[in-house]
Structures are given as C-alpha cells and as structure tokens.
Amino acid sequence: MSSESVDVLIIGAGAAGAAFAWSMAETRMNILCLEQGGWVKTDDYPGLRADWEARQFGDFAFSPNVRGRREDYPINDGGSPIQISNFNAVGGSTILYAAHFPRFHPSDFRVRTLDGVGDDWPIDYATLAPWYDLNARMMGVSGLTGDPMYPPDKRVPLPPVPLGKLGEMLARGFNALGWHWWPSDSAITTAEYEGRAACINAGTCLLGCPQGAKASSDVTYWPLAIRKGVRVEAHCRVREITVDERGMADGVIYYDAVGTERRQRAHVVVVACNGVGTPRLLLNSRSKHFPDGLANRSGLVGKRLMFHPYALVTGIFPERLEGYKGPSGCCIISQEFYETDRARGFLRGYSFEMLRGFGPVSTAMIGLSAGRMPHGADHHRAFDQLWDRNAGMVAICEDLPDERNTVTLDPELGDSDGVPAPRITYRLSENSRAMLDHAVARGAEVLAASGATDTMVQAPLPFAGWHLMGTARMGIDPATSVVNEWGRAHDVKNLFVIDGSVFPTSAGVNPTNTIQAVALHVADTMKKNLANLFD
Amino acid sequence: MTDIPAAADLSADQRRALACVLDALVPPSPDGRLPGAGAAGVATHVERTLRTLPDLRAMVVDGLRDLDVQARAQHGRPFVACGEGERAALVAAQGFGYALVPHTYVGYYQQDAVLEAIGMEPRPPHPKGYTVAENDLSLLAPVKARSKRYREC
Numbered sequence: 016m017s018s019e020s021v022d023v024l025i026i027g028a029g030a031a032g033a034a035f036a037w038s039m040a041e042t043r044m045n046i047l048c049l050e051q052g053g054w055v056k057t058d059d060y061p062g063l064r065a066d067w068e069a070r071q072f073g074d075f076a077f078s079p080n081v082r083g084r085r086e087d088y089p090i091n092d093g094g095s096p097i098q099i100s101n102f103n104a105v106g107g108s109t110i111l112y113a114a115h116f117p118r119f120h121p122s123d124f125r126v127r128t129l130d131g132v133g134d135d136w137p138i139d140y141a142t143l144a145p146w147y148d149l150n151a152r153m154m155g156v157s158g159l160t161g162d163p164m165y166p167p168d169k170r171v172p173l174p175p176v177p178l179g180k181l182g183e184m185l186a187r188g189f190n191a192l193g194w195h196w197w198p199s200d201s202a203i204t205t206a207e208y209e210g211r212a213a214c215i216n217a218g219t220c221l222l223g224c225p226q227g228a229k230a231s232s233d234v235t236y237w238p239l240a241i242r243k244g245v246r247v248e249a250h251c252r253v254r255e256i257t258v259d260e261r262g263m264a265d266g267v268i269y270y271d272a273v274g275t276e277r278r279q280r281a282h283v284v285v286v287a288c289n290g291v292g293t294p295r296l297l298l299n300s301r302s303k304h305f306p307d308g309l310a311n312r313s314g315l316v317g318k319r320l321m322f323h324p325y326a327l328v329t330g331i332f333p334e335r336l337e338g339y340k341g342p343s344g345c346c347i348i349s350q351e352f353y354e355t356d357r358a359r360g361f362l363r364g365y366s367f368e369m370l371r372g373f374g375p376v377s378t379a380m381i382g383l384s385a386g387r388m389p390h391g392a393d394h395h396r397a398f399d400q401l402w403d404r405n406a407g408m409v410a411i412c413e414d415l416p417d418e419r420n421t422v423t424l425d426p427e428l429g430d431s432d433g434v435p436a437p438r439i440t441y442r443l444s445e446n447s448r449a450m451l452d453h454a455v456a457r458g459a460e461v462l463a464a465s466g467a468t469d470t471m472v473q474a475p476l477p478f479a480g481w482h483l484m485g486t487a488r489m490g491i492d493p494a495t496s497v498v499n500e501w502g503r504a505h506d507v508k509n510l511f512v513i514d515g516s517v518f519p520t521s522a523g524v525n526p527t528n529t530i531q532a533v534a535l536h537v538a539d540t541m542k543k544n545l546a547n548l549f550d
Numbered sequence: 551m552t553d554i555p556a557a558a559d560l561s562a563d564q565r566r567a568l569a570c571v572l573d574a575l576v577p578p579s580p581d582g583r584l585p586g587a588g589a590a591g592v593a594t595h596v597e598r599t600l601r602t603l604p605d606l607r608a609m610v611v612d613g614l615r616d617l618d619v620q621a622r623a624q625h626g627r628p629f630v631a632c633g634e635g636e637r638a639a640l641v642a643a644q645g646f647g648y649a650l651v652p653h654t655y656v657g658y659y660q661q662d663a664v665l666e667a668i669g670m671e672p673r674p675p676h677p678k679g680y681t682v683a684e685n686d687l688s689l690l691a692p693v694k695a696r697s698k699r700y701r702e703c
Contacts, residue, residue, distance in 0.1 A: 060676070062674060062675050062676040063674055063676045063677065064674050065660050065662075065673075065674055066595075066660050067660075067674050067675065068656070068659070068660060069595075069656045069657075069660060072656065120700050120701070121700060121701060121702065121703040122700065122701040122703055124703065125703045128703075129701065129703070139703065140703065159687070159690075161694060163693065163694070163696055163697065163698045163699045163700075164698075164699045164700050165700055166700065167698075175685065177682040177683065177684065177685055178685050178686070179682045179683065180683065182685075183685075183686055183689060186689045186690075187689065189693075190689065190692050190693075193692070195693060195696070195699060196693060197690070197693065198685070198687075198690075214679075215676070215677070215678070215679025215680070216679050216680045216681065216682045217675035217676050217678075217679040217680065218675055218680070219675050219676065225676050225677070226676060226677070226679070335669075337680075337682070339670075339680075340680035340681070340682050341680070341682045350699070353699075354699070354700070354701055374659075375659035375660075375664070375665065375668060375670065376655065376656050376659045376660060378659075379655040379656075379658075379659050380652065380655060380656070383651065383652060383655060388655070390575040390576060390647075390648075390651050390654070391574070391575065391577070391638065391642075392577060392638075394575075394576050394577070395579040395580070395584055398668075402668055403668075403669070
C-alpha cells in the first residue's frame with residue numbers, strides 16, 4: 016500500500032465517510048478509506064447477552080475515556096461541562112447513535128439574517144433537499160409526511176416507529192397543551208427494506224443493533240460502496256496529512272493494526288473524522304507551509320466547537336408504561352419551541368425528543384444518581400416506584416458558535432500510538448443556559464399534562480457530547496472560514512472536509528442526517544467539477 | 551489480606567462474606583418475591599468487576615477483614631454467622647459497602663430471578679425483541695389542523 020497512490024483517500028468510515036464513498040464510487044476512481052476502528056460483528060453487540068445493560072459502563076460506553084479500546088483516542092474533556100461521546104469503528108458513531116433523523120429547517124441556514132446571531136450558511140435548505148431525500152432512501156428512514164414544521168415535500172420511505180403506550184400518553188399531553196408533536200423521523204427500518212430486517216423493538220439502539228434495523232453506515236452505505244470498488248482498511252489510525260512543496264496534500268502517515276508506521280499517497284484527501292477528530296488531525300498536520308496546522312490560515316481550525324446542550328427531564332408515572340419496548344431514542348418529537356421567540360428570553364430554540372423508558376439496570380443507576388435509589392431495606396420500594404414508570408424526554412438546544420469553545424492538542428495526553436489527544440475547552444453560554452431553563456420548565460409541564468406525578472432533571476446532561484460541530488466551518492470568505500461551500504479547504508485545494516466540523520451553526524436537532532446530506536452534496540459537486548477540481 | 555495480588559480471585563471465605571455484604575445492600579424483598587443480591591449470585595459479577603479495579607478490590611478485602619473483626623468483637627461469632635440484622639448494622643457501620651452499591655445494582659438487575667420478579671422475561675432483548683402496539687395516529691388530528699410552523703427563507 017505504501018508505494019501506491021490512490022485517487023481519493025477518505026479518513027474516517029463513519030456517517031459522512033460512508034455516504035461520500037458510496038457517491039464517489041460511480042466515478043470508478045481508486046478510492047481508499049482508512050478507519051482507526053474495526054468492523055463490529057453482529058455477535059459483538061451487547062443486546063444478545065444477559066449483561067447487555069452493564070456494557071454501557073464498559074466496552075460499549077459512550078465515552079472513549081471509559082471504553083479505552085485500542086482504537087479509541089483519549090479526550091481531555093475536563094474543561095467542559097459536557098463530555099464527548101463517540102464510537103470508533105466502521106460506521107463510526109452511528110454504531111451507538113439513537114438514529115433520530117430529523118432534517119435541519121430552512122431557517123437553520125439563515126440564522127444571522129433571521130435572528131442576528133451566529134452565521135448564515137453558504138448553502139441553503141433547497142441545496143440540501145435532494146440529498147436529504149436520497150439519504151432517506153439510502154439509510155432507510157421511517158416517519159410520516161405532513162409535519163407542519165417542515166416544507167411539505169419532505170418524504171421518507173418507511174412508516175413511523177411505534178409510539179407505544181408511553182408515546183401515546185405523551186402525545187395526549189402535548190395535545191392537551193396545544194403544542195406541536197410528530198412521530199420521529201428515525202433511521203430505523205420499520206419493515207424489511209433493501210435487504211435489511213425490520214426493527215423488533217428490542218430497545219438496544221444506544222448499544223448497537225444486532226438486527227441491522229438501525230441504520231449504522233456499516234450496514235447501509237458501506238456494503239454498497241465496497242461492492243462498487245471502494246476499499247476500507249480498518250484499524251489504521253492516521254497521524255497526519257502531509258503536503259508537497261506546493262502546499263498541496265499528497266497523502267498521510269498512519270499506524271496500522273499492529274502500530275507500524277506507514278505512508279499512503281493520494282491525489283485528493285477527504286477528512287471525515289467528526290468535529291473533534293477532524294481538527295485534531297488538521298492541527299497535528301504541521302509543516303513549513305502550515306506551521307499552525309493544515310488549512311488553518313484563518314486560525315479557525317478547532318474553534319467554534321458546538322455541542323447540543325441537552326436537558327433530560329424524566330417523568331415518573333403511576334402506571335407501567337412498557338417503556339423498555341421499542342426504539343430507545345426514537346418516539347415522538349416536538350418543535351413547539353424551535354423557532355425564535357424573543358419573549359422567551361433567548362434566541363433560536365430547541366426540540367423535545369421523547370425517549371422511552373429504561374431497562375432495569377439503567378433505571379437503578381439513574382435512580383442512584385438522582386438520590387432516589389437507596390440500598391438496604393427501602394431499596395425494593397424505591398425501585399418499584401421508578402421501574403417501568405419513567406419516561407425520559409430530552410431538549411436538544413441550539414448552541415451558538417463561540418470562538419472560545421475549542422478543540423486543541425493536549426500537550427501531555429496521547430493515544431496508544433503516541434498521537435496527541437484532543438483537549439476540549441467549552442463554556443455554556445448564557446443563551447444556552449436560558450434555553451435549558453425554559454426547556455426544563457416546559458418539559459415538566461408537558462409531562463404533568465401527560466399524567467406524570469413527579470420529575471427528575473439533569474441540565475446540562477453531562478455525557479451528552481454526541482453532536483460535534485463547527486470546528487472547520489464552511490463559508491465564502493477564506494479569512495472567516497476553513498472550507499468553501501462544497502467542503503474544499505480554502506488553503507489546500509485538494510483537501511476536503513465533509514463532517515459536522517463544517518457546520519457554521521448547529522440547529523436544534525440531531526445532525527447526522529445533515530452531515531450525510533452535506534457529504535453527498537460535496538461528492539456531487541466534486542463529480543461535477545472533476546475536470547477543474549483544483550482551480 | 552491486602553498482600554493478595556490484585557488480580558487474584560477472592561478466597562472462599564471472602565466470597566461468602568462478600569455475598570453477605572451484598573445481601574445487606576440489596577436484601578430480599580419483604581414479600582419474598584425478590585432475592586437478596588448475595589443469594590442471587592451477584593458476588594460473581596462484583597468479583598469480576600473487582601479484578602479490573604485494584605484499588606476498590608483492596609478496599610473490599612480490607613473491609614471484609616474488618617467486618618469479621620467487628621463481628622467477633624460485638625457478637626462473638628464470625629461475620630457470616632451473624633443474623634441478617636446484625637450483618638446489616640455491621641455493614642452500615644463499616645462503610646466500605648457504599649462503594650459497591652453501583653456494581654451491586656448493575657449485577658443484580660441482570661439476574662434471571664430478578665428480571666422475572668419485576669415482570670420481564672429472563673432473556674436478552676435480541677433476537678426475540680418485543681411487540682409494541684400499532685400507532686393511533688388519529689392523535690395527530692389537532693396538530694395537522696394547525697397551519698405551517700416553519701419559517702420561509
């Protein structure tokens with residue numbers, strides 16, 4: 016491999032890398048993807064074993080610092096109230112995501128124009144709409160047309176996930192208050208679809224789906240891309256992207272599965288390592304042309320890190336809800352408070368997403384952290400009050416970009432190959448704090464309207480750094496952005512970034528659908544400009 | 551006792567004492583439907599966990615030894631021979647058991663006997679899954695009746 020130069024080298028086999036690879040495969044170019052994680056086999060998933068819930072605290076934990084697998088890189092997130100969650104594998108973090116799959120709204124691309132904060136995107140909803148449609152078909156998205164929160168032409172190929180007893184109770188609560196709700200768009204097959212089995216409501220989505228019903232990109236895009244000739248090399252961790260005498264990217268240096276340093280040359284390098292991994296790699300790719308990190312003449316690589324600050328409001332109900340049955344993160348969504356209303360005391364807004372209940376281990380641990388699960392003689396009474404009587408809902412708050420929120424290289428911490436680890440510096444904004452407070456109050460209100468007799472609250476939710484955005488933002492002006500409107504680095508014309516790093520703003524919904532739509536948009540634009548790709 | 555290598559298994563005596571501690575943390579339910587954590591076999595899970603947490607293991611080993619010393623001093627017999635109430639009081643006074651609480655809960659709520667007692671089938675979620683009732687989408691009528699809510703741009 017070291018002597019062969021490939022046409023396109025993709026770094027990272029997650030949501031973005033997979034969609035991009037599949038799209039580019041039709042060019043018949045020589046395309047290689049290097050992924051630091053491995054393939055997750057069906058038998059590896061916890062949901063097939065009795066100790067399935069326990070493994071959320073071990074080898075299937077959200078946090079790479081807890082998992083500590085060889086393919087994981089540690090993250091110094093002690094400087095943030097929100098800790099990073101990810102997964103390193105072919106499929107990336109889609110292995111563990113909930114598969115909640117909403118689109119951004121038209122207003123999310125015009126934040127500065129509409130509300131005077133953040134930035135406008137250099138592309139708009141109409142630009143991404145066909146790629147959202149294509150992505151829905153490729154991932155196998157379930158949902159329902161007609162949501163008044165979206166333009167009417169939004170389509171998905173499968174019927175919605177079941178609401179269940181719990182979802183219908185909450186729906187009645189929203190109706191009682193006259194608030195918006197809708198069955199969630201979910202990247203989960205509710206019927207057999209393109210060779211994938213239907214969801215069996217096992218409720219293990221956040222620990223991976225051995226059924227293959229949840230659309231992790233290892234079971235959607237990758238098999239098709241590989242069939243069309245794309246190669247994936249797993250357990251290959253890229254240390255840095257190298258440049259030639261002209262300052263063009265000419266390949267990477269990486270470590271293979273046994274830690275041997277190797278070289279891979281490429282004509283085009285595409286970075287798809289997420290909003291933390293991508294700036295880490297660019298900042299670690301220093302040269303005489305780019306002493307401050309690759310493609311970083313703007314100084315913005317690693318800056319403007321955005322999460323979605325989450326509020327978790329859990330209702331306690333007097334009756335059993337059968338909440339452990341069904342997709343664990345997908346049920347109904349409410350966007351009653353999505354668009355800006357200045358009277359609320361904050362700008363922009365948030366989505367409510369109803370989770371289902373929790374399994375018994377999670378119930379006990381959530382009760383313990385809330386001080387409601389004593390040991391000793393009173394334990395069983397306390398457990399019975401929570402078990403299968405709780406329904407969680409999260410508010411996903413739009414985070415505004417702030418250059419003080421950063422990903423930098425940690426001067427001491429490194430991964431198992433000695434590559435510097437990322438360090439997170441993040442402060443919750445006043446706007447986000449006000450939004451969280453509003454969401455907690457409104458969440459308790461709708462849970463009470465649904466029949467809850469008590470609530471438990473965590474805001475911000477500390478382990479909810481799932482959505483990593485903004486650290487290599489797209490824009491027209493090279494002075495204020497890292498990549499252009501189709502992902503090409505302003506400073507290096509054969510270097511592309513296609514993950515959530517490029518988002519100028521975060522919106523108030525899960526980002527994976529938009530990450531993949533952007534990746535498909537970049538691939539399409541590249542295909543249309545192959546003759547003058549580097550002009 | 552702390553000179554035992556961190557990776558070594560507990561002795562049979564330590565294992566019996568640990569099960570008694572776990573029974574004090576999660577005792578049998580008053581109606582007898584739910585077993586205590588020790589009787590349910592949670593010690594196996596906890597012992598497996600301790601192999602990866604040497605500091606906690608050392609604390610547990612020291613704590614078990616101290617419990618036995620206190621039991622003999624207060625009741626004239628080994629900790630494992632004390633009555634349920636006596637053991638609970640000794641564990642509460644010694645204090646090290648608190649560090650075992652989360653590991654005990656994690657181990658307890660994956661035991662078949664416990665799952666059956668709380669109304670679940672004693673099996674992992676896959677490959678059988680669960681049945682969930684069909685949607686009543688007539689609930690959406692008031693939402694559909696409202697006009698569009700997104701902003702044109």
